Amino acid sequence: xxxxxxxxxxxxxxxxxxxxxxxxxxxxxxxxxxxxxxxxxxxxxxxxxxxxxxxxxxxxxxxxxxxxxxxxxxxxxxxxxxxxxxxxxxxxxxxxxxxxxxxxxxxxxxxxxxxxxxxxxxxxxxxxxxxxxxxxxxxxxxxxxxxxxxxxxxxxxxxxxxxxxxxxxxxxxxxxxxxxxxxxxxxxxxxxxxxxxxxxxxxxxxxxxxxxxxxxxxxx
Numbered sequence: 001x002x003x004x005x006x007x008x009x010x011x012x013x014x015x016x017x018x019x020x021x022x023x024x025x026x027x028x029x030x031x032x033x034x035x036x037x038x039x040x041x042x043x044x045x046x047x048x049x050x051x052x053x054x055x056x057x058x059x060x061x062x063x064x065x066x067x068x069x070x071x072x073x074x075x076x077x078x079x080x081x082x083x084x085x086x087x088x089x090x091x092x093x094x095x096x097x098x099x100x101x102x103x104x105x106x107x108x109x110x111x112x113x114x115x116x117x118x119x120x121x122x123x124x125x126x127x128x129x130x131x132x133x134x135x136x137x138x139x140x141x142x143x144x145x146x147x148x149x150x151x152x153x154x155x156x157x158x159x160x161x162x163x164x165x166x167x168x169x170x171x172x173x174x175x176x177x178x179x180x181x182x183x184x185x186x187x188x189x190x191x192x193x194x195x196x197x198x199x200x201x202x203x204x205x206x207x208x209x210x211x212x213x214x215x216x217x218x219x220x
Contacts, residue, residue: 019195020158026197030162033202037135041125052122055086055114062110065091068123073140076163080143081132086120087111116216118209124166136202137165138190141183149183159190162197169193169201172208 041048056067069087072080088111107115114120127133133140138159141149150156165171170189177183193201 016155016191017158020155020161020191023161023195025162025194029197029199033134033199034131037128040135041128048122048125051119055119055122058110059086059088059114063090063108072143073164074143074146074160075132075140076160078157078160081127081130083127083133083140084123086114086123088115088120118167118213121166128166132163134163134165135167136205137163137168138193139168139171139186140164149180149187152180153184153187155191156187159187159194162194167205167209167212169205172205172212 059067066087068084069089070082070084073083075081088108089106090108111120124133128135140146146156168190169192170186173189174182174186177186
């Protein structure tokens with residue numbers, strides 16, 4: 001399998017960029033995976049729909065504010081789309097926008113649970129149905145932070161050559177990020193995934209995601 005390291009040196013960055021430019025994505029597998037995703041999302045509706053209704057009700061009771069949280073994020077090739085998730089934070093118009101930190105005071109009581117179990121991501125099945133996201137891929141960052149990362153981290157834009165995912169290789173190995181340095185490491189995981197994209201790697205991510213949902217690992 002191919003690996004990649006993001007370095008501050010121009011030589012290392014140039015070598016990594018050449019490696020990414022020469023990559024041939026497995027288009028056949030990506031098409032088959034897209035068909036499987038649609039079947040899975042539709043087939044699981046009898047379970048996910050009632051669960052979403054229950055979560056929505058508890059979110060409404062737990063704290064004032066909307067049930068859903070919508071945010072623009074860059075998708076494939078940098079095209080912006082509205083990603084949706086269950087609201088897990090308190091609503092405050094005066095809060096400075098920032099990445100979620102560990103023990104973030106903005107997280108609500110029920111929000112802590114759905115973040116630990118990753119159930120707050122369930123509405124993104126809608127984004128998958130629309131073709132804006134995949135079940136597995138690089139996790140999309142908020143557009144406002146993505147611009148900063150692209151300016152400060154070499155090769156950051158290459159994580160957008162495929163559709164973003166609800167879960168991904170960086171998500172199950174590292175979890176959430178809160179600064180430039182941790183995002184730099186996250187990018188290495190994302191580019192590793194892109195360079196080694198295969199059914200076997202996706203299966204690893206699937207089982208690691210189930211484990212993470214059960215244990216709350218890599219959640220904030």
